[in-house]
Structure formats: C-alpha cells, structure tokens
Amino acid sequence: MxxxxxxxxxxxxxxxxxxxxxxxxxxxxxxxxxxxxxxxxxxxxxxxxxxxxxxxxxxxxxxxxxxxxxxxGLTLADVRELYELRILLEPRLVVSALALALPGDLAAAEATHLRLCAELDPERWAGLNVVFHRELTLSAPDGRLARIVASLAEAAGAYVTLSMHASKELMAFNNADHAELLQHYRNGDAEVAARKTAEHLEQTLRAIEENVQARLTRSDRIV
The missing domain is CATH 1.10.10.10 (Winged helix-like DNA-binding domain superfamily/Winged helix DNA-binding domain)
Structure with a gap:
C-alpha cells in the first residue's frame, strides 16, 4: 500500500x-x-x-x-514459531524466484526499498517491509509455498511494528540489510541470496526478542 x-x-x-x-x-x-x-x-x-x-x-x-x-496480545512463543517457519521456507522461495527471474523483475522491490529508506513511521515502515519481501519473489511460481510465505510475513508484521516502535534505529539497520539482499538478487546468485534471506530473518527475530522482552508479563504476554 x-x-x-x-x-x-x-x-x-x-x-x-x-x-x-x-x-x-x-x-x-x-x-x-x-x-x-x-x-x-x-x-x-x-x-x-x-x-x-x-x-x-x-x-x-x-x-x-x-x-x-x-x-x-502477542507472545514470544508465537513470534519464534513464525520466524522459524519463515527461515525454513522463505529461502526455498528465493531459489524458485531467482530460477525464473527476468530483467526488470526487481523494479518493484527496488522502488519499495527507496520508500523504506525514506520512511520514519514504524507502522508504515512495517507495512512496506511486508510488501518489499513479497516483491522480491514475484517471479516465483504462484503456488502453495508462495502463499504460505506471504501469510507468515503478514502475521509477523505486528511484531515488526512493535519492535520498530521500541527501537527506531532498527529501521536504518534493516534498510542496509535490504540493500545487501537486493544486490544478491541482482547478481542472480540464488544460494547466496537464500543464505542472506535466512540470516536477515534470524537477525530480525533476535531484534524483536530483545526489544519486546521488557514488555512481557508473568503470563509471557506482551502488553
């Protein structure tokens, strides 16, 4: 959007x-x-x-x-499950996307990346972040894997928003990570792009865990 x-x-x-x-x-x-x-x-x-x-x-x-x-409410158990699934499945989607990628397929993701770099509002940044990751794999087959990955990314959006509210410097950190990820896509190296995708998701999970820990109640819920 x-x-x-x-x-x-x-x-x-x-x-x-x-x-x-x-x-x-x-x-x-x-x-x-x-x-x-x-x-x-x-x-x-x-x-x-x-x-x-x-x-x-x-x-x-x-x-x-x-x-x-x-x-x-949100739970750390839920976000960990979401990201464990994303780390497992998203790199596979990256490989499928790059196998079918054509010149110009990255245009939408590159444009969204520029908007992410200019965005300061945590909510809007998190929304654009979901769009960016979806656009990176637009060339992948429109099958069950793509739909599952998209659903997981949407569900994780609330956690990303919360983390960005807690630590806005994470936006700049993630923008730099996205730039590196884009370069791997441009190079067409599926193995490196898939590995970087997993690393990016692992870093995001760690950042979320660190920034929401203080908001947990005894019932392990974020309030």
Missing part, C-alpha cells in the same frame, strides 16, 4: 487499533466492542467489522463465543 495515498476507513481503523494494541492501550483479554470503536473513531460499524477481520488474521485479536472480540 502506498503510504502517501489517503487511507480508507478500514485502513484507518486497523492502523489505530493495531497501534493501541501494540502500545498496550488495550491489555490482553480486553473486549473490543464494534459499536464503541465505531463511535470513538467516527466511522460506521462496517469498516470496524472489516478491521476486526484483518486484526484477527494478524493474530492481534481473537473471538470468544461468549465475550466476542478480545485482544489476544
């Missing part, structure tokens, strides 16, 4: 609620009422309902049969 374009009501609600959850405004287990959120944010209930679906997919909220929509 182009962060310079006007937001839809749905995007606005998602952004506000995501930020509130990540910053601890809503504690884990808190109930979110559709009508109350709509009134507070000055929108109808439709974009709130749509935003709840997005946040459910990200793992930030859950559904309880009796209590409705509840803030789920």
């Amino acid at each position: 182009d962060s310079r374009r006007p937001q839809t009501a749905r995007q606005y609600v998602v952004g506000v609620l995501r930020t509130e959850i990540l910053r601890g405004t809503h504690q884990a287990g808190a109930r979110l009422r559709q009508e109350e959120v709509a009134a507070r944010l000055g929108v109808s209930t439709t974009p709130v309902r749509e935003a709840f679906r997005d946040l459910l997919a990200e793992g930030l909220i859950g559904l309880d049969t009796h209590r409705g929509v509840l803030v789920r």
Whole structure:
C-alpha cells in the first residue's frame, strides 16, 4: 500500500487499533466492542467489522463465543514459531524466484526499498517491509509455498511494528540489510541470496526478542 495515498476507513481503523494494541492501550483479554470503536473513531460499524477481520488474521485479536472480540496480545512463543517457519521456507522461495527471474523483475522491490529508506513511521515502515519481501519473489511460481510465505510475513508484521516502535534505529539497520539482499538478487546468485534471506530473518527475530522482552508479563504476554 502506498503510504502517501489517503487511507480508507478500514485502513484507518486497523492502523489505530493495531497501534493501541501494540502500545498496550488495550491489555490482553480486553473486549473490543464494534459499536464503541465505531463511535470513538467516527466511522460506521462496517469498516470496524472489516478491521476486526484483518486484526484477527494478524493474530492481534481473537473471538470468544461468549465475550466476542478480545485482544489476544502477542507472545514470544508465537513470534519464534513464525520466524522459524519463515527461515525454513522463505529461502526455498528465493531459489524458485531467482530460477525464473527476468530483467526488470526487481523494479518493484527496488522502488519499495527507496520508500523504506525514506520512511520514519514504524507502522508504515512495517507495512512496506511486508510488501518489499513479497516483491522480491514475484517471479516465483504462484503456488502453495508462495502463499504460505506471504501469510507468515503478514502475521509477523505486528511484531515488526512493535519492535520498530521500541527501537527506531532498527529501521536504518534493516534498510542496509535490504540493500545487501537486493544486490544478491541482482547478481542472480540464488544460494547466496537464500543464505542472506535466512540470516536477515534470524537477525530480525533476535531484534524483536530483545526489544519486546521488557514488555512481557508473568503470563509471557506482551502488553
């Protein structure tokens, strides 16, 4: 999504609620009422309902049969599982993408990289980061592997946002890492690009762990 374009009501609600959850405004287990959120944010209930679906997919909220929509909170166990799967699967997708890559296939990722380097807002940076990683492998076959990797990256986005809020210098660090990753793609060296992808994801996981540890409660939840 182009962060310079006007937001839809749905995007606005998602952004506000995501930020509130990540910053601890809503504690884990808190109930979110559709009508109350709509009134507070000055929108109808439709974009709130749509935003709840997005946040459910990200793992930030859950559904309880009796209590409705509840803030789920984030856990280190969850982020570790997400990144372990990404570290296992994403390098394989890189190899598939580079095997079919054509001149010009990196144009979108290169353009997004420039926007990442100019972006200072943690939420928008994290959103562009998901786009960047997806664009790197656009030439890969549109199969189950690509869909799984995309789903994992989307789910990890909330953790990336939280980490960037905690330590904004991580944006500059990751931008430099992305530049190196792009160069490996340009060189067409699938083995090196795949290895660098795994290293990048491992570094990201370590940074997230370090920057959210202080926000854990005794129940091992980020609040």
